Amino acid sequence: MKIREIQLQTHDLDGLKTFYRDKLGLPILRQGKRAFTVGIGNSRIKFSIAEDDDKPYYHFAINIPENQLAEAKKWLSERVALIEKDGQNEFRFESWNADAIYFYDPVGNIVELIARHNLRNASPKPFSAESLLSISEIGHPVDNVRLFCEHIRAELRLRLWDGDERTFAAVGDEEGLFIVVPINRPWFPADKPAENYPIAVDVV
Numbered sequence: 001m002k003i004r005e006i007q008l009q010t011h012d013l014d015g016l017k018t019f020y021r022d023k024l025g026l027p028i029l030r031q032g033k034r035a036f037t038v039g040i041g042n043s044r045i046k047f048s049i050a051e052d053d054d055k056p057y058y059h060f061a062i063n064i065p066e067n068q069l070a071e072a073k074k075w076l077s078e079r080v081a082l083i084e085k086d087g088q089n090e091f092r093f094e095s096w097n098a099d100a101i102y103f104y105d106p107v108g109n110i111v112e113l114i115a116r117h118n119l120r121n122a123s124p125k126p127f128s129a130e131s132l133l134s135i136s137e138i139g140h141p142v143d144n145v146r147l148f149c150e151h152i153r154a155e156l157r158l159r160l161w162d163g164d165e166r167t168f169a170a171v172g173d174e175e176g177l178f179i180v181v182p183i184n185r186p187w188f189p190a191d192k193p194a195e196n197y198p199i200a201v202d203v204v
Helices: 013-023 069-077 145-156
Strands: 003-010 028-031 035-040 043-049 059-064 091-093 098-104 110-116 134-142 160-163 169-173 176-182 199-203
Touching: 003 134, 013 028, 013 035, 013 043, 043 134, 059 176, 069 098, 069 110, 110 134, 134 145, 134 199, 145 169, 145 176
Parallel strands: 003 043, 059 110, 134 176
Antiparallel strands: 003 199, 028 035, 035 043, 059 134, 091 098, 098 110, 160 169, 169 176
């Protein structure tokens, strides 16, 4: 599964646009008074103004070249503070054969850069904004993980990648995953509760 676009809401459109464009160096593909779209490799994020007084936040992950976690960490830490947990800011996922780093954007979205070593996407180029290859995960807090997973697996013909479908499920593949969790389950490594805000996802 490939994630072409995720559509998220925010209370601070200008702050996010400045961050993704000026701090991270990503292209703004479209913009208006109530929304803008930022390009991330082969994917896009459309941020639009929240419909009410909520201050939405989400979790999503971006694939990077599997051989460039150290370079990504240096590049990112020059632009934003990394999220730490138990004195660490770099995390190894043995069962996924992957390594990741995390940061908050200005509205509290929990953003992950992940090097998946099963993917043949190593790069000899210096790490830059162009090394952000695509969105590969979108967090989706729900009331019932199993029912939601059954729905998207049938609707989109996806398979369970990992999880028990009770407290956690990753549905899809390493190119694109729905990370399905119960509402209020803490997002790793931030320990912020997963809350359910409006979201749309365009996949192929």
